[in-house]
Amino acid sequence: MDKSLKNKMAGVASAVAIAMSASAAYAYVETQTFWGAGSQSGGDVTFTNEGVGANQLKITFDNTSNFSGIITGIVFNITQNINNASVLSFVDGNGTDLTSLWNIDFNVNNNITPGNTVFDIAFTTNNGIIGGIYNSGVATSIANTYPDVATLVLQVSDPNPWSFSDVGDDSILRTQRTGANGNGSDKIATSSSSTSTSGGTSTSSTSGGTSTSSTSGGTSTSSTSGGTTTSSTSGGTSNGNTVSEPGVLALLGIGLLGQALMFVARRRRLGSK
Numbered sequence: 001m002d003k004s005l006k007n008k009m010a011g012v013a014s015a016v017a018i019a020m021s022a023s024a025a026y027a028y029v030e031t032q033t034f035w036g037a038g039s040q041s042g043g044d045v046t047f048t049n050e051g052v053g054a055n056q057l058k059i060t061f062d063n064t065s066n067f068s069g070i071i072t073g074i075v076f077n078i079t080q081n082i083n084n085a086s087v088l089s090f091v092d093g094n095g096t097d098l099t100s101l102w103n104i105d106f107n108v109n110n111n112i113t114p115g116n117t118v119f120d121i122a123f124t125t126n127n128g129i130i131g132g133i134y135n136s137g138v139a140t141s142i143a144n145t146y147p148d149v150a151t152l153v154l155q156v157s158d159p160n161p162w163s164f165s166d167v168g169d170d171s172i173l174r175t176q177r178t179g180a181n182g183n184g185s186d187k188i189a190t191s192s193s194s195t196s197t198s199g200g201t202s203t204s205s206t207s208g209g210t211s212t213s214s215t216s217g218g219t220s221t222s223s224t225s226g227g228t229t230t231s232s233t234s235g236g237t238s239n240g241n242t243v244s245e246p247g248v249l250a251l252l253g254i255g256l257l258g259q260a261l262m263f264v265a266r267r268r269r270l271g272s273k
Helices: 003-024 245-272
Strands: 028-036 041-048 056-063 070-078 084-092 103-109 117-124 132-134 145-147 149-158 172-176 185-197 202-205 210-213 220-223
Touching (some): 041 070, 041 172, 041 185, 084 103
Antiparallel strands (some): 028 041, 028 185, 041 056, 070 132, 084 149, 103 117, 172 185, 202 210, 210 220
16 A cells, blocks of 8 residues: 555544544533522523533532522433432532532432433531522522532443433422522422533423524524424524534544545555456
8 A cells, every 4th residue: 555545544544533532522511490480589500411421410500599599409300211320529619519518319210200210309418407509699608508509410320321411391490598588498390491412502491482403503493382393404404303513523434434445445456457
């Protein structure tokens, strides 16, 4: 094989490697918003596999409540079955380790909704108020609570491998101290959500609203109450599923490699004549 051909083969192999690594780095981010109109308590909760290791799920809580409402837990559905998981880390917005201060109790139940895994996460302490996250913009420091933001990382041990790709739209946010006088509690249903996959964005509403999404520059719209859905990849529109940009790169790399192998075989046949 001559030098120029070797260089071409090396370039194709490099392209395939880059495409495969891009495919492996597929990221899914979903932010759900909760707002209790009666008590004016709630916040945003973001679920993602971005920036964490294999078989891990990162959950970030951001309190946007009025008054002194505190986020004390969440119930949510994962569409991929999980049989066992554990807490890997739990920190506040300043990086303070909360695992030694709060108990992170959670139940994993695969029987409530067949095909789904239901998580029920609660923050508790041995004394004082239940642990939680408060909005420092409208509330002063409260015992055993931390301001604004906390990030929980779960490690899934069964199944292995496991990859996160979706959260149900029926999550419930647990809150305490939801009234102006510091009394009361709420269980708040998801009011809206936004998702991002491999660089695209999506917004949706769970009460008959619409959603838009993009995987590689295209858009998708959907309605949750009998409407229609359209999707697009690479700027066009289509009815059906979208293909993420990393997947397209991988297919392109495989195609280039196949062409290179055919070229080598052809040169060999011509050389043998």
